[in-house]
Each structure stands twice: as structure tokens, then as C-alpha cells.
Amino acid sequence: MLRRAGVLGDVRRAGFVPKNWSFRKADGTPIVTIEDFAPSKSPDATTVLPIDTLGKILWCHAQKNDKISVRWGCHVLDVGQDEDSAWVSVRENSGTEKIVRAHFVCGCDGATSQVRKSLFGGEFRGKTWNDQMVATNVYYPFDEWGYDDLNTFIDPKDWHIVARLTKDGLWRVSYRQDGSKSLREILDDHPARFEHLLPGHPKPDDYTILNISPYRLHQRSAEKYRVGRICLAADAAHLCNPWGGLGLTGGFADAIGLSECLIGIHMGRADHSILDKYDEVRRSIYWNFTDPVSTSNFMRVSTSDPETILEKDPVIATFARMHDDSKIRDDFDMVCFHFKTSVNLASLLQHIYGILHDFTQYYSAGKGQASL
Secondary structure, eight states: OOTTTTOOOHHHHHHHHHHHHEEEOSSSSSEETTTTTTTTTTTTTBBBBBBBHHHHHHHHHHOTTTTTOOOOOEEEEEEEEEEOEEEEEEEEETSSSSEEEEEEEEEOOOOOOOOOOHTTTTOOOEEEEEEEEEEEEEEEOOOGEEEOOOEOOOOOTTTTEEEEOTTTEEEEEEEEEOTTTHHHHHHHHHHHHHHSSSSSOOOOOGEEEEEEEEEEEEEOSSSSSSSSEEEOOOTTTEEOOOOTTHHHHHHHHHHHHHHHHHHHHTTSSSSTTTTHHHHHHHHHHIIIIIHHHHHHHHHHHSSSSTTTTTHOOHHHHHHHTTTTTTHHHHHHHHHHHHHOSSSHHHHHHHGGTTOOOOEEESSSSOOOOOOO
């Protein structure tokens, strides 16, 4: 997706390809380690890059495209449409209210989307998990404690993740917190949680926190992703817990798919019904793939017994067998390289590409009249 957008080269240069991924017990003891899980030689190797840096890269590319206009400081108030156009009512930082008109409106305005609320009110089907997650960016010498680039800690009470974010030593530490705690209570409890979870049991003077962001975990989807000339994508359309990275990836996949539909309409290769196909397919992918896979990922780390997970969890067991079974390792790499394989590992790892869908297959054979 990033390659198609023309930004992959800049992303690769700004980020790094991680090496090993370890599943661990809460005390740091490794359960299983996947070496070179990216994998580094794949043209689609996993690249780690903080989201704010990715945003800057996308902004730089957008500035070079004279077809893109960005208006900062606009608060969405409402949306509307008629037979010929759609519009967004916004309030600027100055307090001035304006109406922005276009052929279509794409609501990509996040989990609290006003576009979605304008269409469906407070309806947002799904559930909220009891636990909260506290995401932090921190400088702390995890390398000195033998941590890998990605570390997933399996424990019902102390599940957390420690992942290298940058080459200069910034790490993401995200940990469980009780869902009933207020923001003030979470911030007050944070030093004790770090001292309990992190290797060396550090005090606040031993690390540097850049930011701390508590948030709730959801599994939710809008009733429709298309209502006439107004569409929803990414977090405005659906939410999932972050285990497996399917939220951000799903948002990218929505954007690619919706752009293919709109390009088809603009080129006269598709009529407006292709947007119904977008709604149908993307919602199906959420409910039949994103929701169950992200739920399974979360349950694996939050409900499993770390002492028995090797015997009871087929995913972890398969990862463990990769060390001694070169066939499984080869199949893992082939899946990551887009090569076809008939082994069970292909279905096990289908989430690498199962979130994508090609909407150009619904284009008509020849170029027709644009019908915006």
C-alpha cells in the first residue's frame, strides 16, 4: 500500500526493519522467539516508524501534489448531500463557520467521527473491553536486559508489549490498566506500574517519558460505510484492539479501496454502485477477519496461561517449531514474500494480506463517461 502511494522509499529510510520478536512471560523469560520475523529480505518487510513521522512524510508528499488542498483547524459540525453533491459544515479556529462542497465526502475523522455521528447518531455496533491500555514512548536501555526489537508479554494481569520505535533508543511500552481507573489514577499509578513491569525495576529518574496516552479498547463497526455520496473509512468506520496492528493497516486498506472506487467513477470505468461494493466488502472484511483475528490476538496475550501456552495455542506452538523445522520456516518466509503455499501456515498467517481487496476488478472493460 505504501509502495502504491509512492512513499515507501521515504518510510524505509526514516524507519528500520526489526530483527527478532519474542513472546515472554511477565518476568521476561522467553517463551518463543521468531528470528528475522520481518523478514528482512522481503520487498514487503515490516518497517517500524512512529506514526507522527509517517504523518510528516505523507504531508510532504501531499504538498507536492497540486490536486491536494489541506485546511487545518477545521472542526466538523455536520454533513449533507443532494443528488449532485455532498458537503461538510465546519467551524474554523477563528470561529467562522463554512460549508465545503464536493462530489463526495469521505469521513476519515477518527474514532469519534462527527461524519459517522451525523449519519447514524450514537449507533456504533460492537463492544468495549474491560481493560484499558496505557501507551507510552520512553527512553530506557532495554538492550542491556536482552530485549528483542519486539517483545510481547503474556499474562492475564500484566500483559504488555515493549517494542523498539527508533534507531536512537526510543521504545514503545504499552501495558494493561484496570478499566475503572480515571486518568488521574492512571497517571498516579504509572511509576509503580513501570517499576513492576520493566527489567531492573526502574525509578522515574531511570527513564525518560516522552508521552503517555491511556485509551479504551474497542471492537466496533458502523452500520454502513456508504450513505449516498458520503463514505466512511478507517477508525471513523470501525475500531479494533491494537494487537496485530489491524487498525492502522485496515485504515490504509480502506483508503486504498475507496480511492480505487472513486478513481473508477472519475475515469468513467465504474458507476456509483461501486461504492456499495466498497461498503459490502470492507464491512465483511471487518466482521469476518479484522474483528475475530484482532480479538484472538488480544485473548492470546490477556487470557492465556504463559506456563502452558506452548502446548495449548497452535500459533505459538507453530512459531516454536520453526526453530527445528526448516519447512515451517520456509513456508513462513514464502507467505511473507507473497509466494503461494498450501500448508496450514498460510491460513495461520493470512492476516498479512487478508485485509486487502482489489476494487479495480469491478471496473468496466472500456473507458466510459465520467459520472460524478
